[in-house]
Amino acid sequence: MNLQISERQMELKEQFTEERGYWSKFWDGLLILDEEFFEAYLKFSTVPWKKGILDPKIKELIYIAIDASITHLYEHGLRFHIQNAFKYGATKEEIMEVYELTSALGIHTCMVGVPILLDELEKSGVKADQILSEKQMK
Template sequence: MKSLNERQREIKQKFISERGYWANFWDDLLQLNEDFFEAYLKFSAVPWKKGTLEPKVKELIYVAIDASTTHLYEPGIKAHMQNALRYGATPEEIMEVFELTSVLGIHTCTSSIPILVDELKNSGIELKEELNERQQKLKDQFKEARGYWSELWDQFLLLDDEFFEAYLEFSSVPWKKGTLDPKIKEFIYIAIDVATTHLYDPGTRIHIKNALKYGATKEEIMEVFQLVSVLGIHTCTVGVPILVEELNKDKVNS
């Protein structure tokens, strides 16, 4: 691609000023459509200009949604991990974000078990409705370790308490030894649940309730939504390099 023109250089400097960084994958997008890039800058910069969350937390939220199993966007993970470290994040905090985000797979069960229960009942199969002593103990342990309980877990626990116990141990690690404030932990959960690659309403509601319990404000939660809403730009940060590569091939072959 050719070098940036004067307007493009101005937009790039404004991006660096308002977003605090620059990544190489922005250059081609800026050159291909500076109007679109400028509009994206205005959109993505809102929570940075008016926001309430500290920059480190913003970057940890970006790391979480990029590292989520529903996205796994390596360039974004790298860029925002670098930014988070620059803003003072520790390796332990970033590792904790990975640990929190890794529980996303459990939504296979929390989404599917209610359907299974309905179909078992429709088929005339009787299910237990009361927790036994071991299951009640696991429920109490979950509430102590994770700080809440949801009815989503009841049938899960009744159907397979051994697997539930394993999940409890797995998901509790960042809560037992973690360094992030509980409110920030809940922001990470909210972020991965509201991301357009997941959109998991039950988890969103649970973790908003939890975040409010830990002192979150409506402005902070709204800011999480705003930060995560920019995820759609990865259509361009993935697609534009492919377009540029093909255009360069045409130049070589012409």
């Protein structure tokens, strides 16, 4: 889809690219549909890059954690931020550690869900000792 953008939208696109270091086609639609919201997002999202004490590599590792998290799972962003992290000196081991830390988010499904499942099973007449092995009951 080839969308026409205004001069102001082109300025915002250039500013985003300059301040964030990249542009994705994903942003085109948002920029065109709601220029004011896009500008507010631009101001908000560039704050960590304009000030702060974290190294760019650490910021990219945080973006990797966000894009890899079970609540986000954004492959395009993940690929982009891995490339940036490498440019800033990250190692594959550091990225794997981010994955390992982020993967712990998914375990919360079990931590919350399993006790509820056991409770509901017991309410329906199935005792935990009927569904869990002796080892699991310890």
